[in-house]
Amino acid sequence: MSANDAGKSQPTLPVTAKTLLPPPQIQSSSSSESSIELTWTAVTNAVEYSMSLLKYNAAASEKITQNTTGTSVTFTGLDPGALYYVEGHGWDAENRMGEKSAASNQTTRPPAPSSVAITMVTTNNQLSLNVSWTMAPDVYGEVSYTVTSDQGPTCSSVSLRSCELMSVSCGEVHNVTVIAQNDAGPSVPSASFSFTTVPCPPQNLAVSETSQGFCDFTWDMVSHADGYRAFVKTADGVEESCNTTGTSCDFTCECGYTYLMTVFAHNAAGLSQQGPVLNYTTLPCCPTLMNVSLVSTDTLEIEWVAGRGAELYETRANDSSGVILCNDTSPVCVLSYLDCDTSYSVKVIPCNDLSGCNHNCPALTKDTAACMPTDLALNKVDPSTVTVCWTSTNRNATFLVTAKGDTDVLNCSGTTCCDLTNLPCGSSYEVSVTATSDAGDSLPSYTESFETAPCCPTTLSVAQVTQAMTNVSWPAAKGAHTFLTTLNSTKGHARCHTEDTHCVMGCITCGTNYTVTMEAYSLSGLKSDCSYQGFSSSLCCPSGVRIYRVDLNKLRVSWRSTPGASHATEVSMTGYSSNYNCRGSPGENYCDITTVICGDEYTVLVVPVKADGSTEDFCPQKMYAVTCAGSSVGADGAWRLERANMFSLYSAKASGGRGKEANSFQRKAKRGVAALDQQFTPSRPCLHMKIRK
Template sequence: MGTVKRLVIFALMCICLQATAGSDIQASVFSASSKTVILRWTKYPGAASYQISVTSTSSPDNPIAFATYGPNTVMGSINTLSPNIKYNFTIKALDVSQGTLSTTTIEALTAPEVMDPVHTVKSKDSTTLMVTFNLQSGATSYIIRIQNSNGFFREDTVSTPGVSQAEIRSLMAYTEYELSIMSENSAGRSQPSLPVTAKTILPPPNFSTSSPSNDSIAVSWAPVAPAAQYTVSLFDYSLNTITKYNTSDTNLVISGLRAGALYAIKGLAWDPEGREGESSLYVNQTTRPPTPSSVNVSVVISQAVAGLSVSWELDHNVYGPIVYQVISNHNLTCNTTSKSYTLSPVGCGKVHAIQVTASNEAGPSYPSDPVVFITFPCPPESLALVESSEGNCTLTWNTVPYADSYVAFIKSGGGSERTCNTTSNNCTFSCQCGYTFLMSVFALNQAGSSPEGHVLNYTTLPCCPEDMSVTTVSTDTLEIMWNPSRGAELYMTRATDSSDVILCNDTAPVCALSDLSCDRSYSVVVTPCNEISGCNYACRAHTKDTAPCMPMNLMLDPKNSSSITVRWTANNRAATYAVSAQGDGGTHSCTTSGNSCNITDLSCGSTYEVSVIAMSNAGQSLPSYTDSLETEPCCPASLTVEQVTQAVSNVSWSPAKGAHSFITSLTSPRGHARCHTQDSHCLMGCITCGTNYTVTMEAYSHSGHMSNCTYQGFSSSACCPSGVKLYRMASNTMRVYWRSTSSSHSSITEMTGSSNYTCTASPGENSCDLGNVQCGDVYSVVVAPLTPEGNKVQFCPQRLYSVTCVGDTIGTVIYRGKRSVE
């Protein structure tokens, strides 16, 4: 409508055109509609007006319309025409007397009639509308105008003759449009019809599908605004059925489906007006395959390699290719499309939990229930043969996990074979000495027999010698003789007691054993040996006794200056010992059945020769080696300790008979001091003040014999106080302060100079005051503890102080150093 208005206004405007002088008037059709034609012409010189007359081409002699325009008008319209009619238009240029200056005629066709509104509007999909309309006579094409309130405007042309419907594509989903239609011929288009309102439908949901289990399909999609509800359709290819599900959510899980089946899913959204939206395309989705069933496991051997053959039943009703995965908990796995597979290699004695899972494009099925399968047992290890004295052999081996029973194969050197079936780990059979046996053991269970394991090659021990005799050749030698034994290559003769072993190895059936120990009960055994089986240690032993041993390791232990204990080592079983000590003091002796004896009444400083002899029913031993005895020196009768300084003491003692040197010790929990001298006195340093000491002495003879001497204890003097300081107080009073070292002693303070001052502090106090001190002098200050008797300890150091004056009173106190006691 806006376009038509602009054309009318334009037609009524006066446009001045400068025409070329002397040319004929020219005219043309500017535009044409159903009832109006707008013409334009060139301006003719001298024209006072322009006249337009209209006749139908079918009746050129009957004018049907006129129009006159002023001299300055070059465009004009003729109205009230009929639609789709061809007219002749004659334009004349007239002078002021209405005479014709120039004339021209043109032919023009009016546009078709205004059409009826669009007949029907339907949605083909969410972006396409299907419209139908009534055909217009004389129209060569049609124009459909589409617009909405959001500023959208578009015109689509329908140019197929005789077609009364059209598709309007590329629209926005769920959007309201106004549709009007115009007809068109060669002259132009008609006015638009009355508009019709139509709304596109909702777009289809974009489905995403999966199969979370073998009996369900999950469908999800993005929300379609402003959908109020969704319809999901499930097509079953096998049953050729469609099932619909309505939901207001954006996801749906469809359960109760057949495993491994193919389904097609599509859906649409419903708008709030209750209209169905565009339906989506079908999406194919397969459910996961069913869980494999009837899983069976067995052992197979291929090219000496053991494997587990796993088989299961196939479901032939599933859709599409299925891949089966076989998994063992021992990291064995395989993928196959058949109904069986062999897992290899597998070892012995393993417990496999085997599961089979089926997979298709939808994913894996639930795994089958684990099938627990125990493989064949491992071959027994640590085969060993134990021979008994009764002529039986026992073959043993380590038990094998998961074995139900065992079978032992025994082959002797003579070619005979025997088997032994058992559920234990040993097998006993009759065997003779000197023969070779080949033995192997297999373990069995329901899966089969173990592989062949170690073959034990065993030769039984040689036989023990017979008619053996043991005779005494000398006091320390035995001769042994016997008859040769079967299977023996070497004889090992051994005489043993609780702590001694005498060996004799020879290939002859005779041996002499010498250097035997005394007073022993020897067990003599002849052991036959060979290189293959070793030695037969089960042969019977013969017992033979020897005479008492000579006492050894004579030890002399002086008890005091007149007695001594003699000890020795001789573990004879029933011996009596005689001890004698001979020296310048005479002969002394004692007898005992033990290993020690006391000899008394020995003289101090004497030297004795001591020896021991053992006697028993078997005879008398050789005398022991002689040992010399020197009696220990005597202790000094008296000993005194005198403290020289706070840390040094002098120790002196009386002479001691037989003593050559002395070690004197002062011992306390806080330390000890020692001195070693040949004199009868010594000085000891490092004495701790205020300490109780134990006084002991060691007196040594020339040969190093020692006497331990103990004397009355010694107490050192109390410790001198430390940290002594002198302070000025009021009224010419000085205070002496120190760090107390003991709370059990009183302390005395002496300050000496031109005048002397003294004060005493009770136990536990650490200061005292000196009154009326004269200033202007140098004082020596000593703080010392008092002994329990009230005596002053003489070893404490002096400290020098200068006491200055301020007028008549004490001024500054200056410390000038410390000096030791002279």
């Protein structure tokens, strides 16, 4: 558009111009010997792509092109191990070709090696495999090779078409494959080639004298061996040989001679390396004057006189289940950890380093001691009797049970069970069982422990602390660790569980007969039930105590007794200057007190009277103040009875008359005596109470 002082003109019509598409950024790879994969990032405004391959040294007419609307393409059917030029470009919507990509190369993977061959190589007694192969001659560029055996060894080479698998062993089957690799990656493995190495030398060479003057030379079978060749050289230098597919050769032998023997195994790969050489001398003589004795429950001692030519003795003890043996150069041997209650056939076999052992010597039979009883079980029959049972595999034995306590030892005997009787309470015992046979005593069985129930305390006393609380005490008891004491009645029960020899119980109901029982427990939880003389709780205190005036000079104290109570009730009224008492007969619920002096504070106690005439100690007290209502006591026949309280300020009220008494009450008020106002009128003998806060 244009502009002047008057303003801007209208814009011109738009014109569209397009540039060529940029080249795609191609990434190439080869996943097989006959394919190449191309990928690229999408080009803006491109609707199609053309990708081309041209083999190195090929004519331009052999170019291979593929069109695609995607961002990847795969070329197949290519030559293995060949170099290809890679290029590509995009097309826009108007079918204009974009710029070509930068030139790049991609090689296909090489083909698998072929014609694999393997030969056995031995260098300084070390075995190796020489592996060779062929490769197609038109493979482009440098190719490396890796040879792998399923037994583990590997080798590699560059350009050369052979390498050695080192450190292989005899008697192995190797499945060998060869892989070629170039810049594109590895080829597929070659066809597996199976090769068996030479067999290992036979092991465990042995000679046995099958009969007088004849020996049998044997060895272990060897894997992958087709046959064996054995050589036997006598002391005078004569050598014999034996070819066989078995594992033994027979030859003549006489005592006193030394033989050198060896054997080789062979197969298609060749002869095994030389194995061990056996130096053999004929068998020594049997020992004489052999003696076998039992020195402990599972140990036999064997002694003998040495035989000619023996350097070592092998002593064997055979039973039906196996063999126990020991080797020693001395003419004595101890065989331990033998089976108990077992008959052993004991044989001493003379040996030497060269010839081995003479197994044709006679044997002696000896029994071991009885077996230790097992599965010891204790069953408590009653507090003073325990049955002990056990399990035994002995053929013929007697049994003794031993129970060891702190101060005594108890015994009993039987075949599988017996009873320990008259056991004291509160005692602990360690119990074991011993078996005895003609050959000897067993070890004691593993110990089982038991304890008898704890003893009950000899006495128990119950003392009442308050009307609802008692103190129960008792002496210590042997074996008792904790005590569960119970007071039972038809109205409820109280219980305490303690380690002490005393406890305090609450929730006691007054006027109730209790049975007293105790459970004494040991540390392991054994219990003894103990019973004692019953206990009667204190009589119930009267309730609902009331005080009111009956006439001018008489006060009446009333209460409520427990239903069915058959005891008298006593009232005491204690003041600073005078005391009063009255008693209600059984069934009565009040009594009267006369000539009470006013102007004093009284402590009133209402208690039941026990059968022996004494009174209970646990009833609550109440405090009342008797004041004079007129100018003088009885001037108008009016009293005031006030109940004291520790938390209310009491003020004596006197209308004229006795200022001394008023001053006395004021002093008491200052001491913090609280008051409940109880006001009576001459015409109404009822208690009117007002709490003053």
